[in-house]
Amino acid sequence: MSDFEPVIIGFLCKWCASAAADLAGTSRLQYPANLRPIMVNCSGFIDTSYILRALLEGADGVLIGACHPGDCHYVDGNLKARRRIAIIKNSIKALSLEPERIRFEFISTSEGAKFARVVREFTEQIKALGPNPLKRNER
Amino acid sequence: MKGVFIPERDPRDAIRFVLRQAMEKGLLGGILGYRRNNSGLIYPYLFTSKEELSQLVPISPVISGYSMATLSSWITTNGYSGEKIAVLLKPCETRAVIELSKFDQVSLENLLLMTVECLGTYHVLDFIDMIEGGESPEESLLKSYYSREDDAFREACKICMYPKAPYSDLNLCFISLGGKGLVVETSSEKGYHLMEKLGFSVQELEDEALEVIDIRKERRKEFLEKSRQDLAGPEKINEFFQDCINCHNCMEVCPICFCEECFFDADRYEYVTRRFLNWSPKEGTFPLPEAKIQFHLGRALHMSTSCITCGLCQQACPKQIKLSEFFILLAEENQALFDYVPGRDPEEKPPIREFYEEELEEYTGGT
Numbered sequence: 001m002s003d004f005e006p007v008i009i010g011f012l013c014k015w016c017a018s019a020a021a022d023l024a025g026t027s028r029l030q031y032p033a034n035l036r037p038i039m040v041n042c043s044g045f046i047d048t049s050y051i052l053r054a055l056l057e058g059a060d061g062v063l064i065g066a067c068h069p070g071d072c073h074y075v076d077g078n079l080k081a082r083r084r085i086a087i088i089k090n091s092i093k094a095l096s097l098e099p100e101r102i103r104f105e106f107i108s109t110s111e112g113a114k115f116a117r118v119v120r121e122f123t124e125q126i127k128a129l130g131p132n133p134l135k136r137n138e139r
Numbered sequence: 140m141k142g143v144f145i146p147e148r149d150p151r152d153a154i155r156f157v158l159r160q161a162m163e164k165g166l167l168g169g170i171l172g173y174r175r176n177n178s179g180l181i182y183p184y185l186f187t188s189k190e191e192l193s194q195l196v197p198i199s200p201v202i203s204g205y206s207m208a209t210l211s212s213w214i215t216t217n218g219y220s221g222e223k224i225a226v227l228l229k230p231c232e233t234r235a236v237i238e239l240s241k242f243d244q245v246s247l248e249n250l251l252l253m254t255v256e257c258l259g260t261y262h263v264l265d266f267i268d269m270i271e272g273g274e275s276p277e278e279s280l281l282k283s284y285y286s287r288e289d290d291a292f293r294e295a296c297k298i299c300m301y302p303k304a305p306y307s308d309l310n311l312c313f314i315s316l317g318g319k320g321l322v323v324e325t326s327s328e329k330g331y332h333l334m335e336k337l338g339f340s341v342q343e344l345e346d347e348a349l350e351v352i353d354i355r356k357e358r359r360k361e362f363l364e365k366s367r368q369d370l371a372g373p374e375k376i377n378e379f380f381q382d383c384i385n386c387h388n389c390m391e392v393c394p395i396c397f398c399e400e401c402f403f404d405a406d407r408y409e410y411v412t413r414r415f416l417n418w419s420p421k422e423g424t425f426p427l428p429e430a431k432i433q434f435h436l437g438r439a440l441h442m443s444t445s446c447i448t449c450g451l452c453q454q455a456c457p458k459q460i461k462l463s464e465f466f467i468l469l470a471e472e473n474q475a476l477f478d479y480v481p482g483r484d485p486e487e488k489p490p491i492r493e494f495y496e497e498e499l500e501e502y503t504g505g506t
Contacts, residue, residue, distance in 0.1 A: 049402060049437040056430050069496040079494035086502040087473055087491075088440055094472040095436075096371040104503050133373045136418050136430060 006060035006126040010037040010119075011046045015073040016108050017065020023112030031116040032123040035063065043067070044077025048088045051102060058135050061101045061126040063119070068106045078106070100125065101132060140346040141331065142310075142324040143339040150313035153321035154197035154255070158225065160337050162189040167251070168222025171210060173199040179270045183210055185224075197227060198255055198313075200280040201266040206451055208235035208245075208394035215246040225251040229260065231449035233304035234482025235394035238445045241489050244397045251329060254307040256314050258351060259289045259296030263454055285317050287351055295450020295463040298359040302349050305483045309333070315347050363471060366464035379465065380431040381424050382458040387434075389452035389462055395442045402441070403434045435462075439469045444490040445481045446470035 012018040018039045024031065040046060043066035051062050064085060066078040082104060089099040103125075105118050145153045161167045173196040174184035181196050182203055207228050214224065228236065233254045239245040261269070261276060269276045283289065289297050303310055308330035312322040325331040325341050334341055370376055387404065390396050408428040418426030439446075448470050450463040474480065477490040 047402070048440040049433070052437050052440065053433060056433055076494060079496065080491075082499055082502060083491060083494050084440075086476060086499045087444065089502055090472055090476050091436065091440060091443065091469050094367070094370075094468055095376060096367075097373065106503065134432075136421055136426075 004127060004131060006034050006123065006131070007058055008035045008061040008063055008119075008123060008126060009054040009059045010035045010063040010065060011040050011043070011050070012037050012063075012065040013043045013067055013078070014039050014041050016067040016071065017043075017105070017115065019109040020065070020107045020111050020115040023109065024116045025112075027112050029112060029116040031119040034123045034126075035119050042072070042074050042077035043081035044072070044074060044079075046081055046084070048084050051085075051088055055101060055132060055134050056136055060129075060132040060135070061103065061122060063122055064102070064104045065107045065115070065118075066104065068108055071108060097134060098129060098132075100129060140324055140344050141341050142322050142344045143334050143341055144320065144322050144344060146320045148320060149318060150311070150316070150321040151197045153313075154227075154253075154311060155192055155195055157323065157337065158195070159189050159192055161225065161333065162192070164337065166223065166333060166336060167225050169224045170195070170227070171207060171214070171224060172197065172227040173203075179275075180267075183207065185214070196277065197311075198277065198281065199227075199229075199260070200276040201260050201263055202229065202232070202449070202451060202454070203263055203266075204455070205392055206235060206394040206449060207232045208239060209392075211236050211250060212239050212244045212397065215249050216244070222249070223251055224249055225253055228252060228254050228304075228307075229257045229449075230254050230301045230304040230307075231257075231299065231447050232394065233307050234301065234447040235449065237306055237482040237485050238395055238447065238489065239397060240485055241445075241487075241492070242397060247485060250308075251333060252304075252308040254304040254310050256303055256310065256312045257296075257299075258284050258287070258302055258314065258349075259292030259299065261291060262293050265291065281318065284314050287349075289351070293450050293454060294362075294461070295448055295453065295467065298355055298362045298467070299448070300352065300355060300359065302351065305480065306485060314349060362464070363468055366468040369461075369464055370468065376432055377422055380435060380460065381422075382460055383427075383431045383435070384458060385427050385429065385431070385434065386457060388455040388457065389435075390438055392451045392455040393438075393442065394449065394451065395445045395447065396438070401438075403429065403437060435465060439466060443469040443473045444477065444479060446474075447481050 054062050066081050072078045085104040089102055093099045103122050107115050158170055170186040173181045174194045175181050175196050211226050233252050236245050240247045266276050308327045310324035310326050325334050390401055415426050446466055448467045452462040456462055479490050
């Protein structure tokens with residue numbers, strides 16, 4: 001299990017978490033390369049079926065990076081996202097699947113260090129969980 | 140509870156009587172209900188004259204295909220028509236209408252919601268069997284209502300907690316009267332005014348709860364427990380949906396699924412052969428390009444907070460998949476999360492349309 005390298009899809013808001021990833025890069029902060037970042041215009045744009053599809057088609061974990069409450073560039077996209085995350089995590093739990101594979105974080109532009117920490121933590125967590133039993137694709 | 144008591148008459152005659160009066164006085168432009176054809180089959184019909192009302196089936200033993208909520212949505216999508224239309228609904232359909240109105244799919248302004256008290260309906264196939272066997276489904280339905288026997292009804296009906304709609308303009312109650320009379324409960328201003336205009340005097344009446352609720356609470360608990368076991372983990376979920384042929388009937392008849400074009404109908408699932416070779420042994424059946432769980436769970440994630448657990452998805456399934464187990468489980472869990480009851484109040488916002496800065500902390504961060 002030790003050589004298991006998880007695939008983590010990151011849906012990162014353009015206005016915060018994505019910029020935080022850039023900041024982590026320019027600050028030379030190290031974090032695992034397991035994350036495959038996807039920049040989205042707003043976390044409110046992320047439909048629950050995108051997360052589900054990522055998990056079905058090969059991802060071991062999904063990270064969603066959103067602006068802190070009150071900071072959303074589009075007023076309340078991040079709060080909508082949080083409701084949706086709550087619904088998907090709750091449903092997945094009801095079906096005895098693993099809600100821990102989805103992680104929702106508020107990361108502002110200036111929090112490059114937090115971004116790196118979150119990716120490190122999450123990668124460790126997914127490594128401990130092992131490969132995602134739901135995925136139907138082998139890479 | 141305020142209402143009008145119409146004594147002695149058979150409830151079906153009483154409902155027809157009220158509707159005929161309303162049409163005579165020009166208070167209604169149409170009535171959406173069920174009509175029986177010559178072979179005994181029952182199908183939805185928009186009644187426009189009082190002469191046709193003799194063919195009306197006021198207490199329908201079946202929901203045939205689309206729910207009345209979907210039909211109500213179709214006839215009101217372009218807003219105010221000038222004509223008031225009464226709709227005879229089952230409590231689940233009324234709740235669906237309320238939910239659709241929250242998503243601007245139904246204009247309640249034009250509609251008069253008349254909810255017929257209900258302990259369940261037959262599966263459409265059982266209904267056809269009954270007719271072919273020479274039995275009258277309507278009479279059998281009323282007989283089982285009066286004796287509180289619900290064994291023959293659809294699975295979703297047997298665990299339904301709403302014999303009466305929590306919100307409706309008029310609630311037509313007759314079960315506790317055992318076939319002698321009808322109580323028209325005026326639950327809203329609109330319903331009250333209609334009954335006043337018809338010349339009935341609205342009085343304070345005694346509220347009677349049906350005794351089936353306690354039994355059903357127990358049954359519902361057992362049902363949810365069973366669903367949870369049947370759907371525990373990836374293998375069991377795969378097995379559960381093994382028979383699915385992706386016809387999307389369940390989505391088509393779902394009263395809550397109102398999107399013009401479904402997210403899952405789009406052609407975005409095209410893969411190379413190798414993928415299918417990979418999937419086949421894993422799924423134990425022909426692997427559909429769009430994973431079955433992607434469609435069913437994805438759809439549930441979109442609509443489960445408003446799911447009124449009518450079970451029409453299961454009735455429409457050509458493969459008899461026990462879809463109500465899946466949807467009722469997720470509806471129960473997700474509605475409990477937001478303390479939300481669909482169809483309770485038209486003013487209440489659905490969970491996916493309302494959000495606060497401080498909430499759901501347990502879903503943020505490393506949990």
